[in-house]
Amino acid sequence: MPWRCWYMPVWNWDEINICRKMLYKHLEKEKVSKLFHKWGGIPRFVLEKANDQTQQDKLLDAIARCDEKIFTYIEESESGDHKLIHINTNVLIEENNIELKNSDPYTQKVLKFASDYIGERVTIKLEKTIKSRLNNEIKLSLSCGKSNQFLGNCFEQIAQRMLRGGGEFNVRSLDSDQLGTIKLNRQNEILIFSAVDAINNGEYCQPNNKNFPSIDSIIAPNMLFQMTTTREHNIKMIGLIKLYSKLSKTGNIDLFFVVPAILYNGYKKQKFINGTNGMPNWIRNQ
Template sequence: MDDFTTKTLFLKPNRIVYQVGSSYKCFDLQQQLVTELGLEVANIVWKQDTLYIIDGHTIPRSSCCIVLFMSSPRSEGYKEFAKQKMAREWDFPVWTLDELQACRRHCYPDVPIETINERYRMYGGVARSVFDIVSNPMDEALTDVDAVKGVRNIGFTIKISANTHTLLHTIVSDDGQYEFLHVDIASIYIGEQLWQRHSAQMITNIQQMFDGIPTEISRHLFEIYGHVVFCTGGQTLKCRCLKDGTVTKITLDALNGQRITFGINTIPTAAALDGNYYEPTDDDNFAAIDSLSRQGMFQFTADDEHPIRGVDILTKLCSLYDEPKLYFVVPPHRFKGFKKQSFKAKKGTEQGLICI
């Protein structure tokens, strides 16, 4: 841990000055008072027992205290501040739904729980987007062709547009350093909308992503694409038996486009599979497969192999079928080289490969 981080973490300020634009509020931690500040702010931020927080793009005032400047990495004011002050930089982590609901209880109790849940489903865990219930930048982002093209930019997010930032999240380390790790799609909802509205561009995006090493965002986008294809059905796809290499065709059952969720303790019956498409819930540790239907069990993967970890669960799922089939679903560049996977399963379980 560097000196700046140590100093910041152990700071016990007597007051917090919070700036948004040209507005200043002072949170007096000793007297438990909140006041609006005018010209006197110039003196207060020179007191070393002050924590000075700037929310937005405004350049901070000259000060002699710990300064926390929260801003987009695209902000010119932020870049200049970081350069001049030799600032220690952190990336904001994505919030969980539990953290957002806790913030709602303490800070925004008038906002309905259902609203937070719905905006989290759409925007993911960026608190500003979730709690700003008046604006809706999602529509603009999803119709911005340049933003959709920007989804394939999997490097540092400082180079991509504001609309693309709505579609993507920066994932940071959880070791207290909050350093950039990678970029991921902000929510399953966004991924589904991208494939439904911009399928041709998204195929181009993901093909370019697959030119290199598979990343979290390319894996997730491919899985979302797979669910869109399989829950609708009707397509005839290339299929290969992983036992003998025989290449055939498989026509997916035409379904209603709906996805029914299930968990470890709510596995559907064999009869319930008819005409339906099931996928495990996100909150269950479901490592066996990604989905199932009457035609078999499906595991989407963009890698050249995919070990099955949830063998006990897989065994239960296999019991739903007289002739269980486990299909690995891969992009075209993996179809030729993907091999039969090694794991213990119900005797007679066939392994197949489907290309989408």
């Protein structure tokens, strides 16, 4: 029987917080939460070394040392800098509703920034290099069908920052090709939610779960955003269902695919993945 490689995801917030309650009761939840949003789900730095300033300073040191070599380092090494970049995988979304394409859960390797805190700082520092590399990678992807997932994550960080910065953005309907604009308010604070109930109307919110299906951000009750650098990005029904309580029950709900300029004019309408329970009427009627 051939061997198989499986990947273990980093800890999520619920797991970190349970461990805190059981083994690190002396640590305040608020402090651990702040460290989690800086480091990502690494218990060594979020829990064990939470009060060790020398260890905590290593994150800023790693960001300060980061330069263009990070791209070569990632491409040529299995290790990478694990303070800045983590291996993500295709987790089991729900026991009775698996929406994975051609693969078993925990078998795919995806490199992403360890946290939005890290991603924002690295992409600000290397934005010019990232944009140049991304353009070249997308042209390569269009010809051979293979995309660079880490550069896609870099694009997501830049796009999130631009949308939070507010302003007027061009949009094109994937149904009718009609052109228009949307205007977003500036938001200085990065708002991260772990529970859907924490989403407030009118605020630009991002899930802390990097594997949250269907969206990368939301402005409730009627604007959803999915960042992608690929021509095909199926819409997972389960993510929309999770957000149902925060979405408008009347009027339109818009799902925006945020893509690089090179993909904008030719981007096509995307397919829904229905899962095991079919498409709810409230989605079908949108």
